[in-house]
Amino acid sequence: MELKLKAQAGSFESSDVLIMVEPQPQGVGRKIELESIVMQQFGDDLLLQIHRDLDAYGIKDIRVIINDKGALPPTLSARLETALKRSAGLQTGTLI
Amino acid sequence: MDTNKKTFKRRTMLYIPGNNPAMLQQGSVYGADGVLLDLEDAVALNQKDAARILVSHMLRYISYEGCEVTVRVNHIDTPFGMDDLKAIVPLQPDAIRLPKVETVDEIRRIIQMVEEIEDEHELPHDKMKIHVMIETALGVQNVYDIASFSARIDAISIGGQDLAADMQLVKANDGIGIDYARKQIVMAAKACKIDVFDTVYVDVENEEGLREEAEYIKKLGFTGKAIINPRQIEIVNEVFTPTEQEIRKAAKIVKAFERNKKEGIGVFAVDGKMVDAPVVQRALRVLEMADIDVAEI
Numbered sequence: 406m407e408l409k410l411k412a413q414a415g416s417f418e419s420s421d422v423l424i425m426v427e428p429q430p431q432g433v434g435r436k437i438e439l440e441s442i443v444m445q446q447f448g449d450d451l452l453l454q455i456h457r458d459l460d461a462y463g464i465k466d467i468r469v470i471i472n473d474k475g476a477l478p479p480t481l482s483a484r485l486e487t488a489l490k491r492s493a494g495l496q497t498g499t500l501i
Numbered sequence: 502m503d504t505n506k507k508t509f510k511r512r513t514m515l516y517i518p519g520n521n522p523a524m525l526q527q528g529s530v531y532g533a534d535g536v537l538l539d540l541e542d543a544v545a546l547n548q549k550d551a552a553r554i555l556v557s558h559m560l561r562y563i564s565y566e567g568c569e570v571t572v573r574v575n576h577i578d579t580p581f582g583m584d585d586l587k588a589i590v591p592l593q594p595d596a597i598r599l600p601k602v603e604t605v606d607e608i609r610r611i612i613q614m615v616e617e618i619e620d621e622h623e624l625p626h627d628k629m630k631i632h633v634m635i636e637t638a639l640g641v642q643n644v645y646d647i648a649s650f651s652a653r654i655d656a657i658s659i660g661g662q663d664l665a666a667d668m669q670l671v672k673a674n675d676g677i678g679i680d681y682a683r684k685q686i687v688m689a690a691k692a693c694k695i696d697v698f699d700t701v702y703v704d705v706e707n708e709e710g711l712r713e714e715a716e717y718i719k720k721l722g723f724t725g726k727a728i729i730n731p732r733q734i735e736i737v738n739e740v741f742t743p744t745e746q747e748i749r750k751a752a753k754i755v756k757a758f759e760r761n762k763k764e765g766i767g768v769f770a771v772d773g774k775m776v777d778a779p780v781v782q783r784a785l786r787v788l789e790m791a792d793i794d795v796a797e798i
Contacts, residue, residue: 412550420523479558480522486558487551496550496584
């Protein structure tokens with residue numbers, strides 16, 4: 406998946422997560438900034454899941470800003486997928 | 502007649518906005534018989550993609566145990582309908598709900614698309630049911646032909662708000678303007694021997710009004726009602742749940758039927774009233790709605 410634009414998905418509502426993605430030049434790697442209301446308990450799990458999902462999409466160079474309000478794993482994956490597809494221009498939605 | 506045959510209980514179906522994670526993950530805890538995960542009217546136009554993806558992930562993750570799970574997709578002629586089908590059909594929820602169906606050609610086209618997607622994923626054509634919404638005057642006129650088009654259609658429902666708009670009704674909440682449509686749709690469903698659901702009651706604060714409407718549509722023959730707020734569940738479930746007296750009477754009829762069946766008697770009397778097959782069928786339905794196992798009465 407080739408990222409082209411800054412994009413976001415999700416919200417600040419309880420049980421949701423707001424994810425913003427930004428394409429990065431080749432070789433920069435992944436810059437992930439995570440804030441979560443359950444950081445102490447699940448911060449590592451959230452990061453692990455984000456990396457696993459990015460691996461599945463074959464994305465190596467990206468900046469991801471995550472503001473988590475207690476989202477379950479399917480919500481986290483869904484919001485990341487939406488932001489990535491919006492960034493890649495695969496579907497429309499809210500763009501920054 | 503098989504007195505042990507079971508069907509779904511469908512008194513209440515709770516609409517859940519498809520882009521609301523909190524409600525999606527809690528959908529089955531409120532006590533509704535079914536959840537309607539909504540990709541259509543409850544989702545803003547610029548969030549259709551987000552809702553579709555969220556519902557897809559939730560369907561894989563949440564079991565919704567004890568609840569019938571239906572996904573309402575967007576109409577096939579909108580820019581979102583085909584993407585919805587491609588995302589949802591492979592996940593095979595209990596049913597998909599098709600909004601604003603108006604003609605037989607339309608339902609033929611949609612079912613063909615659904616089955617092409619199922620073929621691509623090597624899925625059977627008889628597992629996921631199809632629920633059709635009738636929401637326009639043209640749909641009401643064609644409802645029997647639509648409902649009888651495919652054995653996959655196991656329920657139809659009336660969409661009161663859109664129908665009122667299509668009929669250019671100024672005041673719709675009293676139900677007068679859509680009364681003919683309600684009766685026409687019930688009759689079509691009964692002729693096809695499928696379930697039929699009433700429209701939502703939008704005045705969430707008016708619990709007495711909801712109860713009156715639920716009692717009225719039960720008398721018309723509706724199976725249940727779509728609802729938009731968890732606080733409406735208890736009232737509608739209560740209206741559609743048989744009373745103690747109704748349960749006792751039904752149990753007596755079914756027991757008498759089983760006894761007479763062994764002796765080869767088809768028509769008999771209970772408490773001085775004639776009982777034949779249709780009466781037994783109604784009694785079985787009462788027991789089913791009361792969650793009473795016929796084998797244990």
